Amino acid sequence: MNRSLQQLHSELQKEAAREGIPIFGGFELTARCNLSCKMCYVKQKGADAKPCEQELTARQWIDLGQAAAGQGTLTAFLTGGEPLLRADFQEIYDAFCRMGFRLTLFTNGTLITEEFAKWISKIPPSTVDITLYGASDHTYFNLCGMKDGFQKAIDGMERLLQYGVNVRVKTTIVKTNLQDYKAIKSIAESYHLEFLSNTLIHGNREEGIQKCAELRLSPEEMYQINLDTLDEYDRSPIDFQKRKDWIKNLPPMSCTAGRCAFFINWEGKLTPCPLFVAPYTDPLSCGFPEAWRLLREKINEIPAPVKCKTCDKRVFCPVCPPRLYLETGKFNETSEYLCLIAKTKEQTATRYQYGNKFGKGDHDHEKSISKASH
């Protein structure tokens, strides 16, 4: 009984990927949101906070959840849009929290009332992930179109904490909120909460990067803001070489998506991960088990980017088929932006490893932060 949860998850994931069991699942309950973040990958044109007829009913979501649990889903997350906008959210959540999942709720936190916090604290998820988009109302207004969004998110987070609910803080950093990065991280630290940051955006999944390309960070800015985005294994020369050798033989879809992870978008389509529009299958018409089986077949048809296969920087590259599709409109077309990220990450990792050897890594890093902030 003493094995760590992380170790157990890792072992189960390996086995699930080998056997094609959908052990991880995401359920996008709505595309609607009360924020209008410029870089959102979900938000549809005209999708505001009003109810939408295309959305699945609570019953349909509950049936999909039960079907997924029956196929072996263990870790599940509920997301949106903003899932709390659904009038029937509590009905859906109440059913999901009794299906035997390790459940996570993704929310922007702005709709968490005292009453909601009290209610969910009695049947809590493993964690609530609150995404903070800035550290001031000013940033929220500029990026998310809500003038008091920051205060509302903090109030929501505090209400959950007051009732003992596990919370993690997430953020997505673009140029508009780059100056807030350190402050957001400090907020998480001041509440002793786990902090997860994302600096990689590819635009709305229907339209790709074109409409928000100017908003995203340059690769230099990405790695200047914090070494958080530099994975542990990139910091170790030995692990790095091992990973370089291992990555050479990977298929195009080398992550968990479509192998042991799935996503059901707000329209009820089953996709390998939230970034995909297609390939997809339709669990509402053929049932979840068949839809999962068909999806696993379909991901094998995704063409591989030939140039990436032999690229010596692939180990530093976040390349994957849906990212390439959002960047270029094709699964197998190389992306200048991703190539630049790989190149910058290699330089950063090399500099970090070299700098650390001589005890200079942190000093250089601090200078970089200062430069990025002003």
Add this chain to the structure above:
Amino acid sequence: MKIKQGFMLRQIVGTWLVVPVGEKVVDFNGMFTLSDSGAFLWKLLEENKNKEELLAFLLDEYDIDRETAEADIECFMAQLEECNILE
């Protein structure tokens, strides 16, 4: 003795897992694994079987001697009690 309400035994990719559900996550936010024989005993405890019945079923299901079976049951029950899972 019985398993408290709010725990679900699941078999995921061949591994037996016990996951808390609903209200139970408040005081047990985690999960744990069981061996095949542990899962066997767990299912019997869910049916409110007593120690003598557990022993009888275990001896019937597994090719082990009485002494080993008794020790296994004691050890398993102690672990469950330690985790505050029995009522």
